[in-house]
Amino acid sequence: MKLYFSDIIIDSKLVKYGVKQLTRKLFWEDPYLASFSTTIVSINDDVENAGSYLVELAETAFYPEGGGQPWDEGQIGDANVTYVFEKNDKIYHRVDILPTKKEQVECKINWERRFDFMQQHLGQHILSSRFHKLFNARTIGFHLGKDTVTIDLLKDSFTVEEFQRVEEEANHIIHLNLPVFSLYPSDEELDSLPLRKAPKVEDNIRLVEVKNTDYSPCGGTHPSRTGEVGIIKIRKWEKMRGNVRVEFVCGLRAVMDSWGKYQQFNSITNLLSVGDTEAFEAVEKIHADNKRMNKQLNQLKKSLLEYQIKDYYSSADKIKDYSLVVKVFDNVDMKYLQQVASLLNQYPKTIALLAARNDKAQVVFTRSKELKIDINQLFKEVISLIDGKGGGSEVTAQGGGSNISNLEGLMDAAVLKLKHEYIK
Known part of the structure; x- marks a missing residue:
């Protein structure tokens, strides 16, 4: 049985065509139906969402979540519909308040949301059919999100030219x-139809046909003609567990996406004082210059750090024939402490106790590899002074704690233990 989506079936139900349904699905009969009047069959407390109620209608134009398409929102009387789902062939509507009427209840769909989903969903059918026809790439996943749509394709890669085609x-x-x-x-x-994919159910199979172009099992809502999709724009793609995930937008989403990119591009050309055709070359030059300057900066930082390390070592406290470096830094990260530690422990008979004050206290203890001092044991004996934790090896240990105010106390305690218990 073939029906145009634009045909409105008021007096007959889809049961006539062998489709079983306990809640009459008006969105199948007419996906353009934005308001309707019906009877409330039941109202129950929503046990999973305190303060909400589950309403069952005799018939509904609210689409329930399923098949990759989100649910419809709107109103049932004075109550706001926040979620719709289907269970055991019945459709339930989550509402925020108890409806005041049960008979001849006026219901209204959020049409802007519904039509957007219709555009995206039909766009997915069209795009998936082209990937399948041109490259035998089957769609194995579909997600219709608030801002973008994605499909997962059973193929390991595509070229840019193939996406364009x-x-x-x-x-x-x-x-x-x-x-x-x-x-x-x-x-x-x-059996006689050229289905793009096999149905997931055995009974009450519903197909969506784009005339002589695509046949696909689907329970969603779609416009009555492909022209209403407006435009399809592929935004990006990426490899995903051996397949390819494609992100795209349709209709008004595509228009807004294009407008947003135009504004950004226009801002870039104005900022660089170049024309449209010169923008890429200008950005490429800035990128190359920045890369070169970062390399020079990193070399200068390395030279400066090496100079500082020499100064730390030369000015270190002497305990017998050991050099002890004790430093507490402000606003440096753990990576910096680790870098300083790795350079200092290259010096002979050197012990370094390093710490940093940030959102929390961070500590790194290290020593020259030839020494026999168990740095991890020393670290564990004092780390509790900053309510911290961590650990490491006999050569290097690190960690952090929340009690920043006692960081100096931790360092003093570590120095005393070294002098009286570890260095003999």
Whole structure:
């Protein structure tokens, strides 16, 4: 049985076509139905969401979450519908307050949200069909998000030119303004149709056909003609567990995405005082210059650090024939402490106790490799003074704690232990 999505079936139910449903699905009969009047069958407390209620309607135009498409929102009387789901062929609507009426309740769909989802969902059908036709890449995942849509394709890679070809053909189908049908085929009819993918259910199979172009099992809502998708724009792609994930947008989302990119590009050209065609070359030059300057800066930092390390060593306290470096830094990170420690422990008979004050206290203890002092043991004996934890090896140990105010006390305690217990 073939139905145009634009056909409004008021007096007949889909049961007539062999489709079983306990809650009548008006969104299948007419996806453009934005308001309707019906009867509330039941209202129950939502045990999973305190203060909310689950409303069952005799019939509903609210689409329940499923098949990769989010649920509809709107109102049932004075109550706001925040979530819709289907369970055991019944559709339940989560609302924030108890509806004041049960008979002839006026219901309203958030049409802007619904039509956006319709555009994105049909766009996904079109795009998936092109990937399948051109490159035999089957869609194995679909997610319709608030801002973007993604599909996962059973293929390990594509070229930029292949993505461009898919996008061009998908938009050509949109421009043809082909009609979209809802099909409820018999088993014999199902076997004769060139399905892009196999149905996930055995009964009540519903197909969506883009005229003579794509046949796909689907329970979602879609526009009645491909032209209503407006435009499909692939935004980016990435490898994902051996497959390829493609992110795209359709309709108004694509327009807004393009406008946002134009504003950014225009700001860049104005900032660089270059024309559109010169922007990439200018940015490329800045990137190369920045890379070169960062390399020079890192070399200077390394030279400065090496000079500082020599100064730390030369000015270190002497305990017998050991050199003891004790430093507490402000606003340096653990990576910096580790770097200083790795350079200091290259000097002979050297022990370094290093710490930093940040959001929390951080500590690194280290020693020259030829020494027999157990630095990890020393570290564990004092780290509790800053309510900290950590550890390491006999050569180097590190960690952190929350009691910054006692960081100096920790360092003093470590020095005393070294002098009286570890260096003999």
